[in-house]
Amino acid sequence: MAANRSKSEKQLRRDPYEVLGVLKNSTDQEIKSAYRKLALKYHPDKTANDPVAADMFKEVTFSYNILSDPEKRRQYDTAGFELMICQHDISNFANCKSQAVEAEGQELELDLSSLGAVNTVFAALFSKLGVPIKTSVSATILEEALNGRVSVDPLLLGQAVTKKVEKQCAHFYAVTVTEEEVSYGLVCRVESSSKSKFKLLYFDQEANSGLSLALQEDSKRTGKITSAGMYFLGFPVYRLDHTNNSVAQAKDPETAFFKKLDGFQQCELTELKAGTHVFAVYGDNFFKSVNYTIQVLCAASFTQEKEDLRSVEAQILTKRAELAKFETEYREVLVQFTDMTSRYAQEMQSIDELLKQRNEIHSAYTTAPVIKRSSSKNRLNRLRRNSFKKAAAEAPAPTEQEEEEDEEEEEESSKERNKKPSPSDKSETLKKKSKWYKLHLKLDKKKPC
Known part of the structure; x- marks a missing residue:
């Protein structure tokens, strides 16, 4: 079937x-x-x-x-x-x-512009809880760009423009570059000091003057800002996608570590041709507008930075290959370590059992009775009881005359205890007990105190 x-x-x-x-x-x-x-x-x-x-x-x-x-x-x-x-x-x-x-x-991807208010609230709550929600550019924006019905503002090379774009809307910018500027390389960067979410877009120009989306970079938190960039430097550059890794990290941190560089992938475009190029900033917040600053730079004055970027990304690629190899070795050693830990516990228990049996065998080699341990206080009380019993057993039995005398003494003592005191006895007792405040104190007033 x-x-x-x-x-x-x-x-x-x-x-x-x-x-x-x-x-x-x-x-x-x-x-x-x-x-x-x-x-x-x-x-x-x-x-x-x-x-x-x-x-x-x-x-x-x-x-x-x-x-x-x-x-x-x-x-x-x-x-x-x-x-x-x-x-x-x-x-x-x-x-x-x-x-x-x-x-x-x-x-x-989730198109926020097509969601209702309730679904948008739920999506925002999940995002706050750390659930990665991948969003897409509004289909309406892409359709308007494809049909050439969007407003494109000119942007000078090296000029920084700060604006505010509404959520699920886009601002388009056109940059014109020469052959010489392209040979040095171009960099387009967008930053948001309010830590807003946005997308940096690059469009290809169609024959009918329309614009089709070619590249897209989502903003990422970098320190106290969010930023996104596109680098056309004439050699392969890479982007790092954290979306899949954030889900894996919540389930298995070890696996997330070994998959950390899996999202390190080469960008589609490495260089641009001379002419006019169109970029856009798309507001990707759930509710608020986005404050941003966009700037397109010529990399002529960033020669050292270009070499540093090429070098560090080459090292990351090498590290990604090493990490894949290290994962295999780590998993093998981890299995061995788990086995060794289990064996350690078993060996410890086995040794303790053997030593216990050895002590029991040693204790068996004796003919003396087993002495029960007891506290000194219990032992003292037991000796006293035994001595009293022994003395009582050895004492001679009393005669009839001695028994009669003992009974008479008991009767007289009980009468004395039950006898009520007379009034005269009470007065005499009270006289004996004089109060301190009724004592007669003679004070000589002539003598100074």
Whole structure:
């Protein structure tokens, strides 16, 4: 049954290259650009009541999830969907779905502009609790840019512009550069001192004067600000995505450590051509507007920084490879350590048992009765009771005359105790007990005190 499902699944799935309308040797940038256009065309916000468009949007997303991942793309190029679909488990425990199908819902981004007030509040609360929520640029903004219906402000090279953009809105800027400036490299950076969330966007210019989204960088917290940057320096530069790692860290800190550099991936564009280029700042806050400062710089005066960036990113790449190797060694040693710890506890218990048995055997070599331990106080009381019993047993029995005399003495003593005192006896007793304040004190007033 599972095999039939897998076969039908493979037959229903179209070639991802065909779905996106790209060639097999297309670059990552070309694949992403094709995906953006199709996703915008079939986006649910634009085609809410069209089931065909909804299916197309899912198929486009599914195809992009395969071709945007180097490993999944390699698997598909090698054997189609054969390596993408799991086989039935040997124990018939469960039927597995395609790995690509599982990833279908993981790469979808949340469009905040399409959410209602209640859902936006819940999304904001989850974000505050540390749940990574990946958001997308509003489909309305992308459609307006593609149709050339957005306002683009000119931005001079090296000029810093500070503005405020509303949530789920964008400000567009056009920068014109020469061949010489491009040869040194360009850097576009945006910062927000209010720690707001935003996206830095780069658009390709279409033939019909429209703009299609080509690059996107989400803002990240860096010290007391949030910032995002794009670096076109003529050599490969990298971005670090923390989204997946934040989820893994909450579940397993050790695994999160070894996966910390998995999000360190090369950026799609490494250099720009001479001409006009369009950047945009998109407000990504849940409720508030975004205060930001944008600046595009020529890297001519940052020669040392360029070399430092190239060097440190090369070291990070080396460290990523070393970390993968170290994880394997660490897991092996950890298993050995766990085994050694368990054996240590077992050996300790075994030695204690053997020593206990040895002591019991040593104690068996004796003919003396076992002495019960008791406190000195109990031993003293026991000796006293025994002496009293012994004295009572050895004393001679009293005669009849002695018994009669003892009874008479007891009667007289009881009468004395029960006898009530007379009034005269009471007065005499009171006289004897004189109060201190009734004492007669004779004071000679003539003598000074």
